[in-house]
Amino acid sequence: MRIFDPHIHMTSRTTDDYEAMYAAGVRALVEPSFWLGQPRTSVASFTDYFDALLGWEPFRASQYGIAHHCTIALNPKEANDPRCAAVLDELPRYLVKDNVVAVGEIGYDSMTPAEDTALAAQLQLAADHGLPALVHTPHRDKLAGLHRTVDVVRESALPPERVLLDHLNETTMKHAVDSGCWMGFSIYPDTKMDEDRMVAVLKEYGTEKILVNSAADWGKSDPLKTRSTGDAMLAAGFGEDEVDQVLWRNPVAFYGLSGRLQLDTPEPEPLHEGNSILRGGE
């Protein structure tokens, strides 16, 4: 089973996770820039983070034979902090980079005027840079948030077929289908979606334009949820081709809209002492 995790925050994960993901079939992933758990207080703190997504983290991934791409954006939560909003001015120089395959994660958190401004501005940036956009849907007041998100997308220069709506669930799915956007589902241990509910959604709506991700980060989450969803699909009677469509071809098609996906992943370089992350001194 080949797996492309279209949404996972590897910065927060260990090398054990990379190893287990490779063993489970993960060969490519996209790491969206997002909130780090601890609020940032300056623009420089964002640019260091973006630089890591374009430097150290792809190097770590390459040590395990996994192609790493990223999405760059000011996330909605921190868009509300005036100390961080100036990150928007830094984004254009990042959005030209080879490994940036979308603008994201953008969307709503608390649905404030500042979030309105950041979302609209960044959808425009995506259109200007020939990039698709990864738009998450809010945790709180989700259905209303989805409606408002879709309205802003409709008013933007970015066509819906270049937008991925993420963190969907049973209550928001129908409206997402009607929007014409790509649809992402995050499979979590306790919250968001689980494997069996995901299989039920796929049975009802089919496998077109649907992406499954682990959205694993610094919270309780599991980077192998993509694989367990693939296994659950097979157990429920889906064929291998349908699993491949959801777990590989759909994310490749969506992020491929950027023209920047490079999936000819080189074999991992020979490891030093089997310890691939080279600290020096070990």
Next chain:
Amino acid sequence: MLMTRKELDGRLGGAARAWLDESLAEAAHAADAAEDATTAFAARSWEMRFAAAGRHCGQDNADSVRTLLLIEARADAATLTRIYQQGSAAERRAVLLALPHLAPPPSAGLPLVEDALRTNDTRLVAAAVGPYAAEHLDPHAWRHALLKCLFTGVPVDAADGLERRVRGDAELARMLGDYAAERTAAGRPVPADLHRVLALTSPTEEI
């Protein structure tokens, strides 16, 4: 490892070759235009192409394409520094590879080499220990760069001027000996490259 323009032309398809032609022309134009240090990033079209080299010419060719662009644009110290500091790892590597060709003053070039040597990214470390480092790094920093190669598994052949710089270096020989002892005490193998470098430090070969 860097390819010439001719070698690149042989590897690139028609569209990529045309893209490279235009990019090099823009870089040459920028080199000829009056330099304005305050020009915004977006206004320098060749720098946008520098960032986009991987997707247009392929990752395997990107080092060579980017280095050619820097040389063609005759990037000065300030430009090299800005491009390095604002670059992805791949872009930073190209700046490091271009240093010996553009020869910025050590006051500008060495901080970039030292930055790369502080990382644990072997692609950057390998690019940092080229001819520019061989010429300008002081003995202490150069010894640590060599040790870092041994620690992180970068082949010491990446280090330019190896034989010339290590010959007769008793301090390096001591460091290598201590490192070998540390490895042995831990029950770990000593990198084969270490013995090779250690042998090169011995001045007896010359006598």
